[in-house]
Amino acid sequence: MNLTRRQILALSAGATAFAASGLGISIAAADAAATQKNIMAFTGGKTPKSGMITLTAPEIAENGNTVPVSVSVASEMTEQSYVQSVMLLAEENPNPGVATFHFTPMSGEASATTRMRLARTQNVIAVAKMNDGSVFMDKKQVKVTIGGCGG
Amino acid sequence: MAKPKPRVKLPKSAAAGEVITIKTLISHKMESGQRKGKDGKIIPRRIINKFTCEFNGKPVFTCDIEPAISANPYFEFSAKVMESGNFKFAWLDDNGETYSIDRPITVK
Numbered sequence: 394m395n396l397t398r399r400q401i402l403a404l405s406a407g408a409t410a411f412a413a414s415g416l417g418i419s420i421a422a423a424d425a426a427a428t429q430k431n432i433m434a435f436t437g438g439k440t441p442k443s444g445m446i447t448l449t450a451p452e453i454a455e456n457g458n459t460v461p462v463s464v465s466v467a468s469e470m471t472e473q474s475y476v477q478s479v480m481l482l483a484e485e486n487p488n489p490g491v492a493t494f495h496f497t498p499m500s501g502e503a504s505a506t507t508r509m510r511l512a513r514t515q516n517v518i519a520v521a522k523m524n525d526g527s528v529f530m531d532k533k534q535v536k537v538t539i540g541g542c543g544g
Numbered sequence: 545m546a547k548p549k550p551r552v553k554l555p556k557s558a559a560a561g562e563v564i565t566i567k568t569l570i571s572h573k574m575e576s577g578q579r580k581g582k583d584g585k586i587i588p589r590r591i592i593n594k595f596t597c598e599f600n601g602k603p604v605f606t607c608d609i610e611p612a613i614s615a616n617p618y619f620e621f622s623a624k625v626m627e628s629g630n631f632k633f634a635w636l637d638d639n640g641e642t643y644s645i646d647r648p649i650t651v652k
Contacts (some may be wrong), residue, residue, distance in 0.1 A: 459614040470624070482614040483612055487578055490610040499604045501563035501624030510576070
């Protein structure tokens with residue numbers, strides 16, 4: 394194959410850029426696989442269903458340093474049937490884990506609000522685990538204008 | 545960093561069986577361990593890694609916290625109160641310190 398000098402330069406520049414971007418992702422962000430691993434560890438290998446849990450997050454977050462997020466799970470919160478815990482995840486933060494809330498029947502309602510950091514535009518995931526072992530999930534995309542991790 | 549100052553907001557009294565909303569905040573930098581200082585070295589992680597709320601010694605709400613929680617961590621949650629008693633809130637720092645605050649509530 395005969396390549397001109399110009400083509401070779403373009404190719405090598407492209408390859409370098411590709412390698413750099415690949416490297417950047419593996420270092421700076423947890424990928425979907427790591428997120429999936431976290432979910433599986435939390436649910437004990439079960440695939441979460443949708444429904445029951447509602448995740449509320451802004452569509453656009455101007456500042457990734459403080460993004461308000463709320464979760465609430467439809468549950469009576471009695472001794473017989475209650476939400477044990479809710480895990481919050483951010484797919485493309487340096488580490489996917491954000492926080493895990495643990496509820497008891499004394500919580501009255503399975504709802505909580507906090508403020509989180511988001512490195513870039515990405516999906517925020519909430520997974521709920523009931524006392525009977527069933528798991529539910531909700532997902533929201535949040536667009537971030539200024540990232541909230543690193544210097 | 546100045547000593548973290550916990551703050552809690554909840555009603556002073558409630559009806560038996562009422563579900564109340566509790567808001568908590570603590571001043572803390574929540575250093576993620578991912579930022580670099582001026583010398584180019586990574587600033588060591590120092591965050592609040594756990595928050596707990598107990599009522600009369602029984603757990604109501606706890607939270608395991610990762611560096612992805614914002615500085616001055618804020619939590620809003622609810623509690624069902626059946627009797628008068630004492631809420632105890634505690635924040636656990638990476639450096640081993642615990643900051644706690646107590647708040648009584650009267651059930652009419």
